[in-house]
Amino acid sequence: MGEAARKRRVEGQWASPTTSLHVHESVEGADPGAVEGRRLSGPLQGFGKLWQKTYRVHLEGVAVSPEQVVAVWKADYGSFWPATSRFCAPFSGVTPGEVALISDRRGGLQLSTGVLVLYADEVSFTFLCPQGHPFAGMITFSAHVDGGHTVAQVQAIIRAQDPLIELSMPFYTHRQEDRVWQHVLSTLAARFGAPDAQVSAEAVCVDRKRQWRRAGNVRHNAGWYALMRPFRRRTSPPDA
Amino acid sequence: MTEDTLQIAVRESVPGVTVIDIHGDITPAVEEQLMSAYRDCEHARAILLNFEALDYLNSGGIGLLVTLLVRAQRHQQQLHAYGLSDHYRQIFELTRLDDAIAIHDDEVSALSAAGGDRHG
Numbered sequence: 001m002g003e004a005a006r007k008r009r010v011e012g013q014w015a016s017p018t019t020s021l022h023v024h025e026s027v028e029g030a031d032p033g034a035v036e037g038r039r040l041s042g043p044l045q046g047f048g049k050l051w052q053k054t055y056r057v058h059l060e061g062v063a064v065s066p067e068q069v070v071a072v073w074k075a076d077y078g079s080f081w082p083a084t085s086r087f088c089a090p091f092s093g094v095t096p097g098e099v100a101l102i103s104d105r106r107g108g109l110q111l112s113t114g115v116l117v118l119y120a121d122e123v124s125f126t127f128l129c130p131q132g133h134p135f136a137g138m139i140t141f142s143a144h145v146d147g148g149h150t151v152a153q154v155q156a157i158i159r160a161q162d163p164l165i166e167l168s169m170p171f172y173t174h175r176q177e178d179r180v181w182q183h184v185l186s187t188l189a190a191r192f193g194a195p196d197a198q199v200s201a202e203a204v205c206v207d208r209k210r211q212w213r214r215a216g217n218v219r220h221n222a223g224w225y226a227l228m229r230p231f232r233r234r235t236s237p238p239d240a
Numbered sequence: 241m242t243e244d245t246l247q248i249a250v251r252e253s254v255p256g257v258t259v260i261d262i263h264g265d266i267t268p269a270v271e272e273q274l275m276s277a278y279r280d281c282e283h284a285r286a287i288l289l290n291f292e293a294l295d296y297l298n299s300g301g302i303g304l305l306v307t308l309l310v311r312a313q314r315h316q317q318q319l320h321a322y323g324l325s326d327h328y329r330q331i332f333e334l335t336r337l338d339d340a341i342a343i344h345d346d347e348v349s350a351l352s353a354a355g356g357d358r359h360g
Contacts, residue, residue, distance in 0.1 A: 126299035
């Protein structure tokens with residue numbers, strides 16, 4: 001491999017260094033204010049137990065390469081999401097350094113958050129969560145060959161961001177998370193002509209300890225932000 | 241799929257401080273190698289990750305380092321890193337791994353921070 005190619009391989013696939021997120025585009029239905037200026041929050045910065053959750057779908061009988069799967073996945077990412085949530089990809093697509101906004105309606109509240117595209121190559125891409133996202137951590141989407149066919153995979157290494165989310169994990173948030181990624185992988189498999197492919201799910205608790213020093217993350221909670229939105233608008237106009 | 245292109249050596253630098261020399265790529269494909277190296281230094285008080293010969297690290301590799309860190313914390317071991325290029329030092333900062341893995345320029349300063357001393 002030449003020096004230029006090596007440098008491109010090493011450096012060209014990561015987001016540029018940043019400590020907080022900045023939204024350059026306005027997207028209908030998503031609140032950029034829920035993301036603007038928020039710090040990034042990796043797997044070490046959250047509150048709850050650390051989980052590694054892996055979801056896979058085997059595209060058996062489909063002649064498609066991992067590169068083709070990931071290219072379509074990146075290009076049409078938002079279209080694979082469940083109808084109850086909205087993923088607003090940046091105009092330039094799933095590209096390292098870009099910020100995507102996410103909106104979700106729960107219990108009458110319009111929740112908004114986002115992700116940074118941390119890393120992307122031909123066979124994978126990774127999102128890193130910011131403060132205010134339900135999870136602290138990274139989610140990697142990838143495809144590889146196993147047993148002679150392509151396997152699409154979502155792997156999340158995440159903690160609940162704050163005590164409220166952690167409290168909801170056993171009876172709601174884990175199931176909700178599973179439903180989202182199972183839907184994404186089923187829809188992706190259907191796009192490639194395998195509508196009946198089964199999605200497997202595996203969850204491993206990597207660290208059972210809760211990080212109590214991170215309990216204050218609750219002040220960035222997306223639900224709290226949504227509840228306070230009307231009050232914030234009255235006291236501090238967006239252009240103030 | 242990513243090829244297995246990692247060579248790892250484990251050595252005791254001074255009593256209680258073990259160095260894991262990493263040569264090549266850290267990707268999900270090398271999980272077993274990295275965790276096996278960690279098992280060889282489970283009794284160390286501090287572990288130094290030598291990245292001087294790191295060629296490539298992807299986001300899956302960052303996930304492996306998180307897992308390694310959690311295991312080290314569980315055993316109350318310090319985890320230090322040295323020899324990172326400017327680029328990968330920035331990646332550690334971006335992913336906020338540097339909150340928990342102390343980064344140093346070289347082995348001498350990492351050893352000193354880990355409470356070891358080549359001559360002591």
